[in-house]
Amino acid sequence: MSEEIKDETLNEENESVEETTEEVEVEEVEEVIDEVAELKKLLSEMEDKYLRSHAEMQNIARRSREERETLVRYRSQDLAKKILPSLDNLERALAIPEMDENVRKGLEMVQESLNNALKEEGVIEISPKDEVFDPNEHQAIQSVPAADGVASDTVVEVFQKGYKLHERILRPAMVVVAS
Amino acid sequence: MSEEIKDETLNEENESVEETTEEVEVEEVEEVIDEVAELKKLLSEMEDKYLRSHAEMQNIARRSREERETLVRYRSQDLAKKILPSLDNLERALAIPEMDENVRKGLEMVQESLNNALKEEGVIEISPKDEVFDPNEHQAIQSVPAADGVASDTVVEVFQKGYKLHERILRPAMVVVAS
Incomplete structure (x- = not known):
């Protein structure tokens, strides 16, 4: 090739x-x-x-x-709210003067155990006598002229206690305010 | 090219x-x-x-x-459990015979409103008188010989009511069972 x-x-x-x-x-x-x-x-x-x-x-x-x-x-909110009228009724019953001492003791025990149960679950009483009126927690149902030495906007009477669960209002306190 | x-x-x-x-x-x-x-x-x-x-x-x-x-x-479980002793106390107070009629009415109102609050939240009473003993819901604290016509394993007395929240036991009923 x-x-x-x-x-x-x-x-x-x-x-x-x-x-x-x-x-x-x-x-x-x-x-x-x-x-x-x-x-x-x-x-x-x-x-x-x-x-x-x-x-x-x-x-x-x-x-x-x-x-x-x-x-x-806030798990206890619903039941706590529904229990408040019972507490009111208890307070009213305890206000009756002519009461057998044993019955009174029994009622006070019920009241105390209910209050403790609510407290343990984080429910706080709102009872602002002599405190400054706070529209977030109090509801004014009456206004009266301020007495001497009492600042205006002071709560002078609590008609019905309020309650809150932690910082959440269950119901406001019904109060009388000095004006 | x-x-x-x-x-x-x-x-x-x-x-x-x-x-x-x-x-x-x-x-x-x-x-x-x-x-x-x-x-x-x-x-x-x-x-x-x-x-x-x-x-x-x-x-x-x-x-x-x-x-x-x-x-x-089950949100109401904790508060409901803590309220049960108050209900027991109320029942004991209402069992006292010598009681002013107004006080009794007041107590019955408290009892009713507490029971309603619990019921609305799903709490059910366990009060199994004359029912068949159920170890899931009842706790036998005493056993007695069955009377004529009473089947063994029948609850013949409820010492203390039990309660459940929906199907979850809050506390069993304390009962006496026929054997």
């Missing part, structure tokens, strides 16, 4: 390789490059979805914790 | 293209194919993360809803 012929054969082989390579570039490489772009877009979208879902999860967990704390803190 | 020279120039250009193409295939195409594989892996991992996070979010939301329902359902 002459050197020329050998070269030609090599050239033919090279041309065949060149054709295959050309095909890869034009069809497949462009396809693959498109796929990369598409995959990057999908990945970015999925990452967004994940981040949003993760943030939402943390929000739900936080809200649920706060809600639980509030529910626990 | 002769036909031959033109052909040679084209050949040179073709060779140059061939070299570039070779480079694209060997370095960049392999790189891009690796990138596709890597991106597919990342996308699949991110999708897993998203799905896990989404499932966890749904779990947290469901658990939190269940927990809230339980908290609301």
Whole structure:
């Protein structure tokens, strides 16, 4: 075989390789490059979805914790409110002067145990005699001229005690205010 | 320009293209194919993360809803438990025979309003006289021989009423059982 012929054969082989390579570039490489772009877009979208879902999860967990704390803190609100009339009735019964000493003791025990139960659950009495009138906790049902030495806006009488559960008003105190 | 020279120039250009193409295939195409594989892996991992996070979010939301329902359902449990001794005291006071009629009426009002408050909150009395003894709700403090016509395991006397909040026992009834 002459050197020329050998070269030609090599050239033919090279041309065949060149054709295959050309095909890869034009069809497949462009396809693959498109796929990369598409995959990057999908990945970015999925990452967004994940981040949003993760943030939402943390929000739900936080809200649920706060809600639980509030529910626990004020859990006794409904029953406590419904018990207040019983306390009023007890006080009225104890105000009756002609009462057997045993009955009075029994009533005072009931009153004390009810008050203790409420106190343990966070219920606080509002009985603002001689305090400054506070429209957030007191309801003025009467106004009287201030006596000497009494500042105006002073609560001079409590008609009916109020109650709050922690800082939440169950019912305001009904009061008479000096004006 | 002769036909031959033109052909040679084209050949040179073709060779140059061939070299570039070779480079694209060997370095960049392999790189891009690796990138596709890597991106597919990342996308699949991110999708897993998203799905896990989404499932966890749904779990947290469901658990939190269940927990809230339980908290609301049994919210009055603590205060109700603490009020039961007051009801016992009231009953004992009302059992005193020599009592002023006004005082008795007052006490009965207190008792009724307490019972109503508890009932409205879902508290149910357990007072199983003549019922079959139920160890889930009753506590036997005494056993007596069954009288004629009384089946054994019958509650023949209730020493102290029990109470439940919905289906949850606040305290069992203290009873005497026929044996």
